[in-house]
Amino acid sequence: MTENQKIQASNIPTIGDRQIELLEKLCNASAVSGDEQEVRQIVLEEIKPFADEIKVDALGNVLATKFGRGENRVRVMLAAHMDEIGFMIVKKHDDKLFQFERIGGIDERQLPGKAVLVGREHLPGVIGAKPIHMTTADERKNKIPVDALRIDLGPEIGEKVKPGDRATFATRFKRFGPSIQAKALDDRFGVAILIELLKHASENIDLLAAFTVQEEVGLRGARVVAYRFDPDMAIAVDSTPAYDLPHWDDEDQNVQYNTRLDAGPAIYVMDRATIADRRLVTLFSDAAQQEDIPYQFRQPGGGGTDAGVIHKTRAGIPSISVSVPSRYAHSAIGLARVDDWANTLRLLDAALVRVTPDLLAGERRG
Amino acid sequence: MIDLSEFLKKMLTAPGLSGYESPIREILQEAWAPLTDGLSVSKIGSLHGLKRGQGDTPRRKVMISAHMDAIGMMVTHIQDSFIRITEIGGIDHRILPGQPVIVHGREELPGVVVQPPGHLLPESVGDGPVEMKYLLVDVGLGPDELAKKVRVGDIVSYAQMPLELTGEALAGHTLDNRVSVAATTLCLEALQNRVHDWDVWAVASAQEEETLGGAFTSPFDIQPDIAIVIDVCFAKGPGASDWQSLPFGEGVGLGYGPNIHPALYDAFEKKAKELEIPYHRDLMPKMSGTDAMAVQIVAEGIPCAVIGIPLRYMHTPVETVSLKDIRRAGRLMAEFIADLKPDALDHINWEE
Numbered sequence: 001m002t003e004n005q006k007i008q009a010s011n012i013p014t015i016g017d018r019q020i021e022l023l024e025k026l027c028n029a030s031a032v033s034g035d036e037q038e039v040r041q042i043v044l045e046e047i048k049p050f051a052d053e054i055k056v057d058a059l060g061n062v063l064a065t066k067f068g069r070g071e072n073r074v075r076v077m078l079a080a081h082m083d084e085i086g087f088m089i090v091k092k093h094d095d096k097l098f099q100f101e102r103i104g105g106i107d108e109r110q111l112p113g114k115a116v117l118v119g120r121e122h123l124p125g126v127i128g129a130k131p132i133h134m135t136t137a138d139e140r141k142n143k144i145p146v147d148a149l150r151i152d153l154g155p156e157i158g159e160k161v162k163p164g165d166r167a168t169f170a171t172r173f174k175r176f177g178p179s180i181q182a183k184a185l186d187d188r189f190g191v192a193i194l195i196e197l198l199k200h201a202s203e204n205i206d207l208l209a210a211f212t213v214q215e216e217v218g219l220r221g222a223r224v225v226a227y228r229f230d231p232d233m234a235i236a237v238d239s240t241p242a243y244d245l246p247h248w249d250d251e252d253q254n255v256q257y258n259t260r261l262d263a264g265p266a267i268y269v270m271d272r273a274t275i276a277d278r279r280l281v282t283l284f285s286d287a288a289q290q291e292d293i294p295y296q297f298r299q300p301g302g303g304g305t306d307a308g309v310i311h312k313t314r315a316g317i318p319s320i321s322v323s324v325p326s327r328y329a330h331s332a333i334g335l336a337r338v339d340d341w342a343n344t345l346r347l348l349d350a351a352l353v354r355v356t357p358d359l360l361a362g363e364r365r366g
Numbered sequence: 367m368i369d370l371s372e373f374l375k376k377m378l379t380a381p382g383l384s385g386y387e388s389p390i391r392e393i394l395q396e397a398w399a400p401l402t403d404g405l406s407v408s409k410i411g412s413l414h415g416l417k418r419g420q421g422d423t424p425r426r427k428v429m430i431s432a433h434m435d436a437i438g439m440m441v442t443h444i445q446d447s448f449i450r451i452t453e454i455g456g457i458d459h460r461i462l463p464g465q466p467v468i469v470h471g472r473e474e475l476p477g478v479v480v481q482p483p484g485h486l487l488p489e490s491v492g493d494g495p496v497e498m499k500y501l502l503v504d505v506g507l508g509p510d511e512l513a514k515k516v517r518v519g520d521i522v523s524y525a526q527m528p529l530e531l532t533g534e535a536l537a538g539h540t541l542d543n544r545v546s547v548a549a550t551t552l553c554l555e556a557l558q559n560r561v562h563d564w565d566v567w568a569v570a571s572a573q574e575e576e577t578l579g580g581a582f583t584s585p586f587d588i589q590p591d592i593a594i595v596i597d598v599c600f601a602k603g604p605g606a607s608d609w610q611s612l613p614f615g616e617g618v619g620l621g622y623g624p625n626i627h628p629a630l631y632d633a634f635e636k637k638a639k640e641l642e643i644p645y646h647r648d649l650m651p652k653m654s655g656t657d658a659m660a661v662q663i664v665a666e667g668i669p670c671a672v673i674g675i676p677l678r679y680m681h682t683p684v685e686t687v688s689l690k691d692i693r694r695a696g697r698l699m700a701e702f703i704a705d706l707k708p709d710a711l712d713h714i715n716w717e718e
Contacts, residue, residue: 097604109481109495113461113682115529115537124529126537126686128679130605132458133655143495144460150604152678152686154531155615170529171466176476179506181466245482246445248500256485262508327504332464333478335506 012200012349015342019196022046023180023341024173026188030117032086032103032166033217036060037120039082043191043211050199051209061221062211063229066201072357077208077231077317078197078348079222079306080190080238081215084183085330087167089118089151096157097150098125100167104216108146110331115170116151118161124170125153125161169332178262178337185334187215189324190237193345202353215306219273222306226313233280233318233360236307237348239336240266240298240323257299259325261337264294265344268321271301273308278366279359280320287350293343298323318360322348368555370548370689373397374528374536377544381470381523383438383454384576387411390434394547394570401554402568408587411572412580417554421563421708428703429567429590429668430553431581431657432546433574433597436539437681439503439522441469447512448480449503451522455575459498461682466525469505471516476525477505526683533615534690539683543574545675545692546596552696553703560704564591574657581657585664591711592630592669594699595621595658598687599648599674609649612676615688617644618695619674625654625662627669629714634671637702643694648674669714673699 013019022042031039043062047054051064062082067073085104092098098118102108112129127149132140153161171183182188194209201207208229212221226234244260247253259266267284268276288295311319324344326336382390391413395405402415413434419425437455444450449469463481468474480502484493487500503522505512528538550568557566567588571580574597585593599621600606601614612619620634638645650672653659658670673695678686 095602107463107481109460110464113465113679113684115526115684124531124537126529126531126679126684128604128684128686129458129461129682131600131680131682132456133680134600134606134610135458140458140460141494143493148604152531152537152603154533154535154686155688156533158532160532169464170527172527174476176505177507177511181476181478181506243483243486245480245486245502246448248482248487250443250445254486328464328478328480331481333466335478335504337506 012345015338019192020175023188023192026191027173027182027184030122030166030168031082031084032168033083033214035166036082036213039191043082043195046195047198057224057228059221059224060213061225063225064198064209066198066207068203068205073204073206074233074355074357075208075231076205076352076355077210077226077229077234078194079210079212079225079234079236079310080194081187081212081221081306082191083213083216084168085216089161089163089165089167091163096155097152098161100151105330109143111146111149112144114332116167117170118151118153118167119165123153123160125151127151171332178339179335180338181333181335183332183334185326185336186239186329189239189341193237193348196345197348205352205355212306219306219309223309223313226310226317230314231317234307234310236305236310236321238305238321238323239326239329240303241329242325242327259296259298261325261327261340263296264340265347266296266298266323266325268298269300271303273304274311274319274321276320277318277364280318283354283359284322284347284351287354288347291350293347293350295347318364368551370692371530371536374544374548377547378528378538378540382434382436383521383523384435384573386521387435387572391570394434397551398554398568401558408584410579410583412584413570414584414588415568417557417566419562419564425563425565426708426711427565427567427588427590428706429569429585429588429593430550430699431569431571431584431593431595431661432550433543433580433657434547434570435572435575436523437575438524441516441518441520441522443518444512444516446509447507449516451498451501451503453498456681459501460495462501463496465683467503467522468525469503469516470521470523473515475505475515477503480504524683531686535615535686535688537684537686539685541677541685541687542598542680545598545687549596549675549692549695552693553699556697556700557703562704562706563708564703564706566703571657578657578660581660582664585661585668590668592714593661594671594673595656595661596673596695597656598677598680600680601676601678603678612646612648614676614678615690617646618691618698619648619676620645621648621650621654621672621674623650623654624652625650625658625670626672627714630669630671634702637705638698641698641701643698
């Protein structure tokens with residue numbers, strides 16, 4: 001696109017009460033990898049009036065298409081995963097307490113003393129811990145092992161819970177000041193953003209929205225969606241950790257922050273699984289600068305998104321990831337800024353309206 | 367009749383950390399006013415409720431002591447957008463990461479306890495538990511707003527919402543010791559329709575978790591002839607299976623050990639048997655870990671009984687109790703008190 005071409009103004013809304021209500025509903029839903037039903041239902045309800053085609057595939061991914069208008073439309077796939085980390089009940093013990101396994105990367109130090117919701121009925125339970133009075137100072141120098149922990153749903157749980165049931169942290173969505181505190185912001189932010197983009201799709205592209213499953217257990221949903229959609233390019237929309245905390249001695253500078261809150265959407269250049277197509281990095285950073293949207297480059301390093309499998313699907317799909325920065329992913333309570341979310345939505349919209357066939361016409365180059 | 371579950375949940379919404387009991391005390395002043403003949407607040411902040419007996423004056427006095435204070439945390443330092451904390455009462459730092467809390471600054475600020483990633487901690491931490499001095503609290507405000515709203519010394523309370531589990535079990539923070547305050551309230555309620563000779567002094571004591579300040583001072587004011595100390599005790603559960611723990615939801619504990627007058631133990635045991643209230647002897651070979659440690663040695667010394675309500679996961683934000691045991695404790699205390707004859711003290715002696 002040349003500079004004198006006019007960019008079509010976007011009609012993407014800002015984050016208002018309606019968007020926050022939807023995110024709240026999405027975060028409070030339970031959708032542990034392999035059991036994404038609750039979020040899938042919300043997604044299907046939300047997008048039905050807006051998508052031209054909707055399909056649920058063999059793994060439970062939701063594939064929604066919104067066709068653009070005109071000739072030579074680029075087929076752009078956007079992927080956000082519906083699943084979250086959580087637990088599966090694996091055994092009922094004689095004392096009416098339940099043993100559980102973790103699903104997805106959960107630090108065992110995040111488990112003791114937490115409330116959980118078990119099964120489709122969201123039955124409340126707790127993961128207790130031995131009273132401090134009964135511990136020794138030496139004991140407290142070691143982690144509480146997961147196999148010593150149980151989920152307790154009360155003495156009359158009977159047969160209401162059985163092995164195989166999933167559980168999530170019981171955290172309820174909260175707004176305070178400029179922030180949101182909730183579970184599963186990874187990746188309900190992405191899901192909420194995709195829904196919004198579908199509702200206000202720009203017409204220069206075919207928008208292929210992939211609400212994927214099983215990201216947290218190995219990016220499994222995205223692989224088959226990318227195959228089926230066979231897009232020209234792909235964008236994984238996720239939530240990435242902000243480790244923008246002080247160093248323990250309050251003096252050393254923290255130079256490994258990954259991303260920072262209040263600094264806007266995080267554009268990926270490279271993570272453990274993907275080296276982003278530089279043409280797409282430039283698309284996003286140019287769009288941000290032209291629209292005056294704050295943005296940051298995620299510090300290159302570990303981690304991965306659905307892009308990790310998408311970019312290697314079929315003969316290769318030019319891919320990038322863009323994330324809302326958030327703190328404390330994979331724990332009971334994540335924390336993020338409403339403004340970072342709003343700016344991620346704006347940036348994605350600004351980038352999408354700038355997608356033309358020329359963008360990917362040549363060879364990949366940096 | 368109070369709705370026990372609702373009353374407990376209401377009490378759990380009030381922080382009332384040790385030394386800062388006024389929020390819970392105000393709830394109790396409202397609840398106890400119709401159940402007593404008069405209320406007063408001690409110099410250290412304990413609530414005293416007097417329900418007069420019907421016996422001839424001078425009447426004997428029985429005191430019930432249930433501590434109302436809660437464990438929690440306090441702000442030690444503010445660093446950019448983050449707060450560092452220390453404990454009030456005994457908290458195992460291993461249960462803190464990821465806990466919802468409220469920072470009581472210039473306004474109530476909801477936040478979360480944060481375990482920083484390993485690269486921001488001393489290498490010695492490794493992937494082991496993170497000590498409290500390295501944990502942070504994040505309330506989601508930037509540095510400027512935070513500096514305006516929070517100061518060193520502000521208190522931080524648990525914010526886990528109470529959960530109703532199956533079998534009349536309730537989970538939440540600060541059930542230690544609001545369950546005993548609830549049992550005391552049930553006792554006062556039961557005594558409304560009973561004739562009792564002795565004066566009854568209900569005490570919601572302050573500062574048990576740190577200094578036993580309430581338990582040392584209220585008996586000095588009141589000068590009771592005997593004292594019933596009610597607190598939580600350990601229920602069997604994960605990590606708590608030995609002799610120190612009682613079955614969950616299957617009866618109250620009757621404390622047995624040096625803090626407890628054996629004649630009072632015997633009297634409570636007899637009353638429990640007579641009423642067919644399930645109970646367990648709760649062995650306290652040395653100190654009871656309750657207000658009785660102080661009450662027993664106030665002034666010339668006071669005979670104490672210790673009633674325990676079995677609680678799982680003590681001092682975590684998901685402490686779990688059976689409402690049945692709270693009702694049992696309330697009823698046992700009321701029946702014991704109603705049965706106290708003017709000369710009952712003659713039988714609280716050392717004539718084994």
